[in-house]
Amino acid sequence: MVIEGEKISPLFKFKCELIANGKNSGSYNMDFDYARVHQVGKGDRLPMFRLYGWEPWAVSLGAHQKETDFDLNLLRKFGFDLVRRPTGGRAVLHANELTYSFVGTLDGELTTVDVYRELHYFIVRVLNSIGLPNLSFEKVQTNFKDFYQREIVSLSCFASSARYEVEWNGKKIVGSAQRLFGNTLLQHGSILLNKGYEMLADVANLEDEEQRSLLRNYILSHSISISEIKNEEVTFESVVHAFIKFLTL
Numbered sequence: 001m002v003i004e005g006e007k008i009s010p011l012f013k014f015k016c017e018l019i020a021n022g023k024n025s026g027s028y029n030m031d032f033d034y035a036r037v038h039q040v041g042k043g044d045r046l047p048m049f050r051l052y053g054w055e056p057w058a059v060s061l062g063a064h065q066k067e068t069d070f071d072l073n074l075l076r077k078f079g080f081d082l083v084r085r086p087t088g089g090r091a092v093l094h095a096n097e098l099t100y101s102f103v104g105t106l107d108g109e110l111t112t113v114d115v116y117r118e119l120h121y122f123i124v125r126v127l128n129s130i131g132l133p134n135l136s137f138e139k140v141q142t143n144f145k146d147f148y149q150r151e152i153v154s155l156s157c158f159a160s161s162a163r164y165e166v167e168w169n170g171k172k173i174v175g176s177a178q179r180l181f182g183n184t185l186l187q188h189g190s191i192l193l194n195k196g197y198e199m200l201a202d203v204a205n206l207e208d209e210e211q212r213s214l215l216r217n218y219i220l221s222h223s224i225s226i227s228e229i230k231n232e233e234v235t236f237e238s239v240v241h242a243f244i245k246f247l248t249l
Contacts, residue, residue, distance in 0.1 A: 003017075033103065040103050053094075058094050100123070103187075115178070123189075129242055135167070192226065
Protein backbone atom coordinates (compact mmCIF):
# COMPACT_ATOMS: atom_id res chain seq x y z
CA MET A 1 0.00 0.00 0.00
CA VAL A 2 1.35 3.43 -0.97
CA ILE A 3 0.80 6.33 1.43
CA GLU A 4 1.90 9.95 1.58
CA GLY A 5 4.95 10.35 3.80
CA GLU A 6 3.24 13.37 5.37
CA LYS A 7 0.93 10.87 7.13
CA ILE A 8 3.99 10.05 9.25
CA SER A 9 5.53 13.53 9.42
CA PRO A 10 4.94 16.87 7.70
CA LEU A 11 8.67 16.84 6.93
CA PHE A 12 8.39 13.69 4.77
CA LYS A 13 7.60 15.10 1.33
CA PHE A 14 7.54 11.78 -0.52
CA LYS A 15 5.40 8.73 -1.15
CA CYS A 16 6.09 5.74 1.05
CA GLU A 17 5.21 2.05 0.85
CA LEU A 18 3.40 0.77 3.94
CA ILE A 19 4.18 -2.90 4.57
CA ALA A 20 2.82 -5.11 7.36
CA ASN A 21 4.07 -8.63 6.74
CA GLY A 22 3.52 -10.44 10.00
CA LYS A 23 6.00 -12.44 12.05
CA ASN A 24 9.09 -13.85 10.36
CA SER A 25 12.49 -15.29 11.17
CA GLY A 26 15.33 -13.02 12.25
CA SER A 27 17.30 -13.55 9.06
CA TYR A 28 14.25 -12.79 6.90
CA ASN A 29 13.53 -9.57 8.79
CA MET A 30 17.07 -8.24 8.60
CA ASP A 31 17.53 -9.28 4.95
CA PHE A 32 14.24 -7.60 3.99
CA ASP A 33 15.20 -4.27 5.53
CA TYR A 34 18.75 -4.39 4.18
CA ALA A 35 17.57 -5.23 0.66
CA ARG A 36 15.17 -2.28 0.71
CA VAL A 37 18.04 0.07 1.60
CA HIS A 38 19.82 -0.83 -1.64
CA GLN A 39 16.61 -0.77 -3.70
CA VAL A 40 15.69 2.71 -2.44
CA GLY A 41 19.28 3.88 -2.86
CA LYS A 42 19.21 2.88 -6.54
CA GLY A 43 15.77 4.40 -7.07
CA ASP A 44 14.17 1.00 -7.78
CA ARG A 45 11.65 1.12 -4.90
CA LEU A 46 9.78 3.68 -2.84
CA PRO A 47 10.78 4.60 0.71
CA MET A 48 9.27 2.15 3.18
CA PHE A 49 7.56 2.08 6.55
CA ARG A 50 7.27 -1.54 7.66
CA LEU A 51 5.65 -3.29 10.65
CA TYR A 52 6.65 -6.83 11.62
CA GLY A 53 7.31 -9.35 14.37
CA TRP A 54 9.68 -12.23 15.10
CA GLU A 55 9.01 -15.96 15.04
CA PRO A 56 10.90 -17.56 16.66
CA TRP A 57 12.06 -14.93 19.13
CA ALA A 58 15.53 -13.69 18.27
CA VAL A 59 18.44 -11.82 19.79
CA SER A 60 19.73 -9.19 17.39
CA LEU A 61 23.23 -7.84 17.88
CA GLY A 62 24.23 -4.28 17.10
CA ALA A 63 26.38 -3.90 13.99
CA HIS A 64 29.65 -4.00 15.94
CA GLN A 65 28.66 -6.11 18.95
CA LYS A 66 30.48 -9.38 19.68
CA GLU A 67 28.65 -12.68 19.11
CA THR A 68 30.50 -14.03 22.14
CA ASP A 69 28.35 -11.75 24.32
CA PHE A 70 25.74 -14.55 24.08
CA ASP A 71 25.83 -18.27 24.83
CA LEU A 72 24.92 -20.37 21.76
CA ASN A 73 23.93 -23.34 23.90
CA LEU A 74 21.50 -21.23 25.91
CA LEU A 75 20.09 -19.68 22.75
CA ARG A 76 19.40 -23.19 21.42
CA LYS A 77 17.89 -24.24 24.76
CA PHE A 78 15.37 -21.38 24.65
CA GLY A 79 14.81 -21.69 20.90
CA PHE A 80 16.00 -18.16 20.13
CA ASP A 81 17.61 -17.11 16.85
CA LEU A 82 20.75 -14.97 16.78
CA VAL A 83 21.08 -12.34 14.04
CA ARG A 84 23.02 -9.15 13.45
CA ARG A 85 21.33 -5.84 12.71
CA PRO A 86 22.82 -3.57 10.05
CA THR A 87 22.29 -0.64 12.45
CA GLY A 88 24.19 0.23 15.62
CA GLY A 89 23.21 -0.04 19.24
CA ARG A 90 23.28 -2.98 21.62
CA ALA A 91 21.48 -6.32 21.76
CA VAL A 92 17.70 -6.72 21.77
CA LEU A 93 15.69 -9.85 22.47
CA HIS A 94 12.83 -9.50 19.99
CA ALA A 95 10.10 -11.22 21.97
CA ASN A 96 6.61 -9.80 22.59
CA GLU A 97 7.08 -6.69 20.49
CA LEU A 98 6.11 -4.87 17.33
CA THR A 99 9.10 -3.85 15.25
CA TYR A 100 9.02 -0.97 12.79
CA SER A 101 11.50 -0.10 10.08
CA PHE A 102 11.84 2.98 7.91
CA VAL A 103 13.95 3.35 4.79
CA GLY A 104 14.19 6.69 3.01
CA THR A 105 16.57 8.96 1.14
CA LEU A 106 17.74 12.17 2.78
CA ASP A 107 17.25 15.09 0.41
CA GLY A 108 19.74 17.59 1.80
CA GLU A 109 17.19 19.27 4.07
CA LEU A 110 16.02 16.22 6.04
CA THR A 111 18.65 15.02 8.53
CA THR A 112 19.12 11.77 10.45
CA VAL A 113 18.13 13.61 13.66
CA ASP A 114 14.95 14.86 11.95
CA VAL A 115 13.95 11.33 10.99
CA TYR A 116 14.74 9.92 14.43
CA ARG A 117 12.68 12.61 16.15
CA GLU A 118 9.77 12.63 13.71
CA LEU A 119 9.33 8.84 13.70
CA HIS A 120 9.17 8.85 17.49
CA TYR A 121 6.66 11.73 17.48
CA PHE A 122 4.56 9.65 15.07
CA ILE A 123 4.80 6.50 17.21
CA VAL A 124 3.68 8.49 20.26
CA ARG A 125 0.59 9.74 18.39
CA VAL A 126 -0.34 6.16 17.47
CA LEU A 127 0.22 4.89 21.02
CA ASN A 128 -1.87 7.78 22.37
CA SER A 129 -4.68 6.59 20.09
CA ILE A 130 -4.75 3.17 21.82
CA GLY A 131 -4.98 4.68 25.27
CA LEU A 132 -1.39 5.30 26.29
CA PRO A 133 -1.25 8.82 27.73
CA ASN A 134 1.63 10.51 29.52
CA LEU A 135 4.33 9.34 27.12
CA SER A 136 7.43 11.50 26.94
CA PHE A 137 10.78 11.77 25.21
CA GLU A 138 14.23 11.29 26.67
CA LYS A 139 15.72 14.78 26.87
CA VAL A 140 19.30 13.93 27.84
CA GLN A 141 21.36 11.42 25.90
CA THR A 142 23.06 8.64 27.85
CA ASN A 143 26.86 9.00 27.91
CA PHE A 144 27.35 5.88 25.79
CA LYS A 145 31.14 5.94 26.09
CA ASP A 146 30.80 5.47 29.84
CA PHE A 147 27.79 3.17 29.55
CA TYR A 148 29.54 0.71 27.22
CA GLN A 149 32.31 0.29 29.78
CA ARG A 150 29.78 -1.27 32.16
CA GLU A 151 30.21 -4.76 30.75
CA ILE A 152 27.11 -6.47 32.12
CA VAL A 153 24.32 -3.89 31.83
CA SER A 154 25.65 -2.46 28.56
CA LEU A 155 24.73 -5.68 26.72
CA SER A 156 21.13 -4.52 26.37
CA CYS A 157 19.62 -1.79 24.20
CA PHE A 158 16.82 -1.42 26.74
CA ALA A 159 19.19 -0.57 29.59
CA SER A 160 19.78 2.98 28.30
CA SER A 161 18.04 5.72 26.32
CA ALA A 162 19.04 8.05 23.52
CA ARG A 163 17.61 11.52 23.05
CA TYR A 164 14.04 11.53 21.67
CA GLU A 165 13.42 7.88 22.55
CA VAL A 166 9.93 7.20 23.89
CA GLU A 167 9.43 6.74 27.62
CA TRP A 168 6.68 6.31 30.19
CA ASN A 169 7.45 7.53 33.70
CA GLY A 170 11.16 7.47 32.89
CA LYS A 171 11.10 3.91 31.52
CA LYS A 172 11.89 3.18 27.88
CA ILE A 173 9.06 1.74 25.78
CA VAL A 174 10.55 2.10 22.28
CA GLY A 175 14.19 1.45 21.39
CA SER A 176 15.48 2.55 17.98
CA ALA A 177 18.70 2.59 15.98
CA GLN A 178 19.67 3.95 12.59
CA ARG A 179 22.42 3.84 9.99
CA LEU A 180 23.11 5.89 6.90
CA PHE A 181 24.17 4.15 3.67
CA GLY A 182 25.29 6.97 1.39
CA ASN A 183 22.22 9.21 1.57
CA THR A 184 19.78 6.34 2.27
CA LEU A 185 18.74 5.91 5.88
CA LEU A 186 17.61 2.76 7.65
CA GLN A 187 15.95 3.18 11.02
CA HIS A 188 14.24 0.42 12.92
CA GLY A 189 13.05 -0.05 16.44
CA SER A 190 11.26 -2.25 18.96
CA ILE A 191 7.93 -1.28 20.52
CA LEU A 192 7.54 -3.40 23.64
CA LEU A 193 4.12 -5.07 23.81
CA ASN A 194 4.62 -7.33 26.83
CA LYS A 195 7.32 -8.81 29.02
CA GLY A 196 9.81 -11.27 27.57
CA TYR A 197 12.43 -8.72 26.53
CA GLU A 198 14.14 -9.13 29.93
CA MET A 199 14.97 -12.77 29.05
CA LEU A 200 17.99 -11.37 27.23
CA ALA A 201 19.71 -11.97 30.58
CA ASP A 202 18.92 -15.70 30.36
CA VAL A 203 21.01 -16.19 27.21
CA ALA A 204 23.82 -13.69 27.82
CA ASN A 205 27.31 -15.10 28.25
CA LEU A 206 27.62 -14.30 31.94
CA GLU A 207 29.43 -16.01 34.78
CA ASP A 208 26.59 -16.85 37.14
CA GLU A 209 22.98 -16.26 38.18
CA GLU A 210 23.98 -13.20 40.20
CA GLN A 211 25.16 -11.45 37.04
CA ARG A 212 22.02 -12.59 35.16
CA SER A 213 19.85 -11.21 37.93
CA LEU A 214 21.74 -7.90 37.81
CA LEU A 215 21.20 -7.56 34.06
CA ARG A 216 17.55 -8.70 34.22
CA ASN A 217 16.67 -6.29 37.00
CA TYR A 218 18.50 -3.42 35.31
CA ILE A 219 16.55 -3.98 32.08
CA LEU A 220 13.23 -4.15 33.95
CA SER A 221 14.00 -1.01 35.95
CA HIS A 222 14.80 0.98 32.79
CA SER A 223 12.10 -0.23 30.38
CA ILE A 224 8.42 -1.18 30.30
CA SER A 225 5.89 -2.67 27.87
CA ILE A 226 2.48 -1.43 26.70
CA SER A 227 0.68 -4.33 28.43
CA GLU A 228 2.40 -3.51 31.71
CA ILE A 229 1.37 0.14 31.44
CA LYS A 230 -2.24 -0.65 30.56
CA ASN A 231 -2.42 -3.62 32.95
CA GLU A 232 -4.08 -5.68 30.23
CA GLU A 233 -2.98 -7.91 27.36
CA VAL A 234 -2.18 -5.91 24.22
CA THR A 235 -1.76 -8.02 21.10
CA PHE A 236 0.59 -7.68 18.16
CA GLU A 237 -2.37 -7.60 15.75
CA SER A 238 -4.20 -4.82 17.60
CA VAL A 239 -1.20 -2.48 17.56
CA VAL A 240 -0.47 -3.21 13.88
CA HIS A 241 -4.11 -2.34 13.18
CA ALA A 242 -3.76 0.93 15.10
CA PHE A 243 -0.78 1.96 12.95
CA ILE A 244 -2.53 1.03 9.70
CA LYS A 245 -5.71 2.85 10.73
CA PHE A 246 -3.69 5.96 11.66
CA LEU A 247 -1.86 5.91 8.34
CA THR A 248 -4.77 5.19 6.02
CA LEU A 249 -7.68 7.25 7.34
